[in-house]
Amino acid sequence: MGYPATIDQAGADAVTARRDGYDGWWATETKIDALLAAAVAAERTEELEIGTGIAVAFARNPMSVAVQANDLQALSGGRFLLGLGSQIKPHITKRFSMEWSRPAARMREFVLAIRAIWHAWETGEPLAFRGEFYRHTLMTPFFDPGPNPHGNPAVFLAAVGPLMTEVAGEVGDGMLCHAFSTERYLREVTLPALRRGREKAGKTLEGFQLTAPAMVAAGEDEEQLTAALAAVRQQLAFYGSTPAYRPVLEVHGWGDLQTELNTMTRDGAWDRMGELITDEVVAAFAVVGSPEEVVDELLRRYGDVASRVTITMPAQRDEARWASALERLRVGGAG
Structure with a gap:
C-alpha cells in the first residue's frame, strides 16, 4: 500500500509490489480514485490480489459500488477485494457534500444493499431492498449484468471504534x-x-480475514530509518488529531494528546505536530527497525490473529533482502 499521486503511478506500484514478492496490493483513496486505480492495477498484473484500501463508501451509493466492484471482479479474473470505509464527518459533508448520520448503522445497510444487488444479478430474483438509508427496488434486464463468472468479491470494512468493528464482523468477510x-x-x-x-451473524472468526494495523518505519541503514521515523511521527500526529480516533489513545492513557494535536491543526501548525509524538507513542503504534526486525515484530504482535499484514517499504531498498524478509513473514503465518 502506498499513496500514489496519479493513476499511472498506482498501476506501476502494483507491478512493483508483485515483483517484490507481495501477495496483494491495496489502492488508497487520497489524491486518486481507488476503484479506478484498482482497475489499472488489475490490467497490469496477474495473480496479485487487488483491493481498495479503502474506497469511501459514503461518497458513493450501494448501486454504483456494486456495479464497479462487479466489473473489477470480472476484469481481474476474481482477484478483487472490495475494501470500504466511512471516512469522517467533515470530509463526507464538506468535501463530498453527502449525508452523514449514524455511520455504523449506515455502513451495515450499505453492505447489505450491495449484497442484495449482487444477489439479484446472480439469481434473477427481483431487486427489493428497502432500508432506513438506502432503497433499491428497480433492476430491469437492460441494466442487469447477470452472474459474475468469478463470484462476488469479498467485502472488507475499515474500522476503528467498536460499533463499526461489530458491523465489520457481522456483514463483512474481513476487516482492515x-x-x-x-x-x-x-x-x-x-x-x-x-x-x-460475528455472533450476531451466527458465525465465529473462523475464516474471517483480519488485516493487522501495521504502521512500519523500516530502513536498511540509519539514514533510511531516520527518514522513516520522521514520516511516521507526522502520520501519527495527523491521525491522532482526529476526535474519532481518540479512543485508541485513551486505551494507553494518552487522551490529552488528541486534544493538543487537534488544537495545533486549528492553529495551522501541521509541520510541528510530529514533535508531540514521543518515542513511547511511536513504539506502541509502529513497528520500527531493519527488514528482519520488522518481520520478527510483526509476527510477535499479530501472528496469532492476523491473516494479512500491510506494510510500506522504503523507495530505495535492497530488493533481495526485502524479498527474503517477506518470505519469512509469509511462512511465519501472515499472508
Whole structure:
C-alpha cells in the first residue's frame, strides 16, 4: 500500500509490489480514485490480489459500488477485494457534500444493499431492498449484468471504534484495521467487538480475514530509518488529531494528546505536530527497525490473529533482502 499521486503511478506500484514478492496490493483513496486505480492495477498484473484500501463508501451509493466492484471482479479474473470505509464527518459533508448520520448503522445497510444487488444479478430474483438509508427496488434486464463468472468479491470494512468493528464482523468477510491502532487496542477492543459482530451473524472468526494495523518505519541503514521515523511521527500526529480516533489513545492513557494535536491543526501548525509524538507513542503504534526486525515484530504482535499484514517499504531498498524478509513473514503465518 502506498499513496500514489496519479493513476499511472498506482498501476506501476502494483507491478512493483508483485515483483517484490507481495501477495496483494491495496489502492488508497487520497489524491486518486481507488476503484479506478484498482482497475489499472488489475490490467497490469496477474495473480496479485487487488483491493481498495479503502474506497469511501459514503461518497458513493450501494448501486454504483456494486456495479464497479462487479466489473473489477470480472476484469481481474476474481482477484478483487472490495475494501470500504466511512471516512469522517467533515470530509463526507464538506468535501463530498453527502449525508452523514449514524455511520455504523449506515455502513451495515450499505453492505447489505450491495449484497442484495449482487444477489439479484446472480439469481434473477427481483431487486427489493428497502432500508432506513438506502432503497433499491428497480433492476430491469437492460441494466442487469447477470452472474459474475468469478463470484462476488469479498467485502472488507475499515474500522476503528467498536460499533463499526461489530458491523465489520457481522456483514463483512474481513476487516482492515486502521493504521492508527496498536496491539493492545486490537486485543482489548477490536477482537471482542469483532466476535460480537460475528455472533450476531451466527458465525465465529473462523475464516474471517483480519488485516493487522501495521504502521512500519523500516530502513536498511540509519539514514533510511531516520527518514522513516520522521514520516511516521507526522502520520501519527495527523491521525491522532482526529476526535474519532481518540479512543485508541485513551486505551494507553494518552487522551490529552488528541486534544493538543487537534488544537495545533486549528492553529495551522501541521509541520510541528510530529514533535508531540514521543518515542513511547511511536513504539506502541509502529513497528520500527531493519527488514528482519520488522518481520520478527510483526509476527510477535499479530501472528496469532492476523491473516494479512500491510506494510510500506522504503523507495530505495535492497530488493533481495526485502524479498527474503517477506518470505519469512509469509511462512511465519501472515499472508
